[in-house]
Amino acid sequence: MNLELFAPSAMEGTEELGRHACVLRGFAVAFVEELMPALHAVERESPFRRMMTAGGHTMSAAMTNCGECGWVSDRRGYRYAAIDPETGRPWPAMPDAFRRLARHAADAAGLGPFDPDACLVNCYVPGSRMGLHQDSNEKDRSAPIVSVSLGIPAVFLFGGHGRGDKARRVPLCHGDVVVWGGEDRMRFHGILPLKPADHPVVGPRRINLTFRKAG
Template sequence: MDLFSEQPPDYVPLADGACWLPGFALPVMDELWSCVAQHLRIYPPQQMQTPMGYLMSVTTSSMGDWGWVSSANGYGYSAVNPATQQAWPPIPPVILHLASAAALKAGYAGFVPDSCLMNIYQAGNKMGLHQDKDEKDTSQPIVSVSLGIPATFLFGGSKRSDKTQKIPLHHGDVVVWGGHSRRFYHGVAQVKPAIHPLTGQQRINLTLRKAR
């Protein structure tokens, strides 16, 4: 299917266990954006270091019992913000309900994330193909919510060399993957310059997981 050829429906299957839900977050966007904007004011995003010693191009912040962190020691989850040694704030109800509803629409009942990673992209940023494999509970799906300027999501297969699908994500779109697709490689192509009324020149991605 050519994902750029026509207006997509509200449910687009991507693979066994994976789907794209265009505009799924829009009905709760006012409350969702208020929570996100307030969080980023109080808990500013930080530029973390990769295990190879490089600074990540995207900046990050977190909510929930566990925040995703990266350092020279590797990738993983921490109950505290490494910059402040303070606990991460709780995930707001609107985000928990959105993640649960998106997971249910994708066929995963009872999803309750304990981690919400925020990745903030500027024009020129990208995310290389990778697997989400730092979670102890991989029986639960991953829910990804896009805010702000558009981006092309790359969704591959179980091997890095597998062909990727190019999914044109817009403000309010949600992608869910789990089950057979839980460890499929995925990434984000280089983000092109654009402006969004809420986020300005940024794309903000929320990734919700059950880390523990």
């Protein structure tokens, strides 16, 4: 067993992906003790579910949301909504630990100040993936995207501004945070299918917290 797969990134510091995009290696590790109980509370209030795409396909990764609004997908399309369509209640409030991490990460990447109003929580298991896409449903595209990896490793695809542009493959480990904004805000990105693994804190899954300013 390669224990390096389950530890925080061996590489510390910042890895540049573009003029306004970077990976903050291991940045979220210091927040994990606060993040995990908060994550479990969000899961209990609005459980993970696999949403349907506008084309009628079931998404590979399960997801939920917290914050003032949540991202939803169904045959009517992709949008933000204040109400969880499964529970009929507002999405759980964004935990303070989540918001602090997002703000500190944006500042560390030189893309603050950042005050997210939505956090998409994706749950990947081995074999789950996310196709190349742009984050384009937000009204405020001047704010960055802050994406936190927890649990088993993944390979992040970071492409260009066209779907057919070659995408860079970026290994992500527990605690890594990717931040992109400015001229890199509308780059296509995704996740390759996850390989089987088990993490001592998160279990056999990867949790991705994606913070956005939707309104």
